[in-house]
Amino acid sequence: MPPRLLTPYGIRQENPTAMFRFLVRRTLGAAVIMLIISALVFVLFYAAPRDPARIACGKVCTPETLALVRKNLGIADPLPVQYWEWLKGLFVGREYTSFGHCPAPCLGYSFQNREPVLSTILDRFPTTISLAIGSSVVFLIFGIGTGMLAAVKQGKTLDKVASSASLIASSMQIYVVGIFATYLLVDQLHLLDRANYTPFTEDPAKWAAGLLVPWLVLSLIFTANYTRMTRSQMVETLSEDYVRTARAKGLSRRTVFFRFAWRGAMGPIVTIFGLDLGTLLGGAIITESTFSLQGLGLLSVKAVSTNDLPMLLGVVLVAAAAIVVFNIIVDSVYALIDPRVRLA
Template sequence: MFRFITRRTLGALVTLLIIAACTFFLFFAIPADPARLACGKVCPPELLEQARHNLGMDQPLFAQFLAWVAGIFVGRDYEGLGNCPAPCLGFSFVNRAPVLDTILDRMPLTVSLTIGAAAVFLTFGVATGIIAALKQGKALDKIASVSSLVGASLQIYFVGTLALYFLVYQNHILQQPKYVPFTENPAAWAAGLALPWVVLAIIFTANYTRMTRSTMVEQLSEDYVRTARAKGMPGRSVVMRFALRGTLIPIVTIFGVDLGTLIGGAIITETTFGLQGIGQLSVKAVGNSDLPMLMATVLVAAGAIVVFNIIVDVMYAVIDPRVRLS
């Protein structure tokens, strides 16, 4: 298991390095001048040259990339801007502060939004899919199938707007979404994010219901499941010990991707509900042409997906020991 995890981790580090290189060269090779963006709209030529020197843009592009990567591990001193301690992802053109500080300030909201929503849609999606598979062809199965198809067709901005109108403004069933740190008030934390959790659950539960149902139906027809039933094993034990274990692999796959995507920034969700998380931060970075902030949010989003892919690989090995030998 240790060698398996080590191989996956080394592969992930190489992937992150490639992503960092692509991100850097993509944003610093575009026609827009980062130094002019950092200097401001009204920038005399001498200040523009000073900004280029402060940002290290008077060096070759590859040397700039090496300095940026080195700053992640050892920090970097931006002349005229300030010291950026490790891990340094650059200085924001807008707030003149290390971008990582801003990202860490927004991260708790995005993590809270992701964890709460994931707990809801994973629980209800898998449970509904199992029930639909066990009741295959019956009314409950058809209702679950139709509901999941409808849910998968909906969009967050549509469902979110309707939910805000009917549940918040019209009937006052739920409160206006807002973020309260969990350490300050757990009840207020849950109440402030309840509506985004419900909306995300409506969208994502559909995928988990359909995936769980289709995979569970296949597992229930496998020889080892029929053998367990023929030996007189109770139906619940057959489902939980045999069929469900085989069903978990595709569920873990999409769950890891969804978690990585949400941690990287649920842009539409945060915009719909006015939540100031990583998604909103990336949108504002685009509007303000804040390239260091935009680069950092892209790298964080990619890093989240890579990390959760490693976790998915490890879960594969836990669920199916044959994976460790492949």
Template sequence: MLRFLVRRTLGAIVILLIISIITYLLFFAIPADPARLSCGKVCTPQNLALIRHNMGLDKSVPEQYWNWLSSIFAGRDFPTGHCSAPCLGYSYVKQEMITQTIMDRFPTTLSLTIGSSIVFLIFGIGMGMLAAWKQGKAIDKIASSSSLVASAMQIYFVGPVALYFLVYQTHWLQQPTYVPFTQDPIGWFTGLLVPWLVLSLIWTANYTRMTRSSMVEQLSEDYVRTARAKGMSGMTVFLRFAWRGTIGTIITIFGVDLATLLGGAIITETTFDLHGLGQLAIGSVIDSDLSMLVGVTLVAAALIVVFNIIVDAAYAFIDPRIRLG
């Protein structure tokens, strides 16, 4: 296991290094001057030259990349102050340190991810198991049909509809907003309830179909038929064999989905005006804040790589047949 983790960690470092090179080079691929984009509407030649110098654009591209990469591990000094490691640079558009901005936005995305994940895992896996248990029955057809309809819906449609009926018309739920959990746990829960429900709707449909199809496949395996022939009850076979064979598939998909959500639920945060990583990425594109966009992209990529390692390592504990060297 230790050798596996070391090997995957080294591989992850190489992958992140390649991603950082690609994203940083894209910074120079656009047909515009990054310093001019960061200078604002009122931009004098003196200010433009100063920003270009502060951004390091007066140096060669390899030197600029090395300065940016080394600042992640050693920090960096900017005219506005010192940026401690890990330093992802400075946003001249927002006049903020990129690392601090991402850290300020991350709790919102984390709260949105945790709440919605709990909802869609409970309902998605539960409905999928029920549909597989009652395969071919009415409840199976209802679950399969409803999940198909839900998966075809989009958040930018469901979100405004949910706001109209649940918030503005009936006043059952409050306007979505983020309140830190440490300040007001109840306000944190009620403020994110609508986004949780909307985001989990589509994901619940996906996990319902995935759980059902995986369990139906497991129930048709030879070892399951053998267990039934030995006189084991249907519930024992269902939970002990079919469910255990499905866990690996669910964890694989969930690890990637969780990392994607942590990287920023872009449409959900934009729909409900939640100031998380997703909305930060959209705002960076609109404002042409390339430095911020590079930082958010690298963080999202790092989360996906790390969670893939965690998922692979979890296989050894889920399935004893797997041995990680």
């Protein structure tokens, strides 16, 4: 029997070695997943009928120039060699004849603007993070709050209103609501600022003001999902036997609701939130284009439309990493919420 940890009353601590082993295993798994994803992007990119060298070469293009462009873009070699070079660049850096040294982790140079992919991504990432985190705060507060309220007032008018409203909200489209919201709140009523991005470090107030409309619009759709999920989870948990036991112990409806039912409803919400946040960190394409915010979403769209493989790879990798990392976080949090879940 392993030595017992001293636990504070009512709170369980995960065995540190188990936790460590869990993290190591999941990180290794994540690395494998990223490897597969990047390889897939490579293959898919070359499966596309367009030749990036032919596009970069211009209108008057001799076979000699084309070969040179190929070499310059680093796509003259066979696919596995290219992939290997790219992979190696990640860890040890890479030498380019036309650009010089690219230090590790090197994601290569963009075909399009001839800039290091990494610096472009780092430049765009804060916008995407701001969008993701800000809207998460909004939709978590409103979604879970409304869902709880609907669960308390189950079957009553408030519940029906909240449920119908969330159904309508979830069928909205960002590009419609976004334009409408900008027109109404910004152009007509002058209540909010036009969407723009100011770095948080520069001016937090301007940062928030400029992102408020995108946050509200993006969270509208998520709020609806979280409302419905919270409501159904709460209603389900409230019918559990242990909730009845809690009532039989003399605990009030309120205590039962917030101490017992809430706990049971949290698990699935945490799971979905982890996935949603991971996805949002990969770039909210439609929201970013609706509000012309220069985040990863727009960057990836542009990379696809301009056949910019290094850029596309970089964005996909960041997006995949975000999802994978949040998956691991979700699993760890899950183990904290539910003692029956073992990190084994």
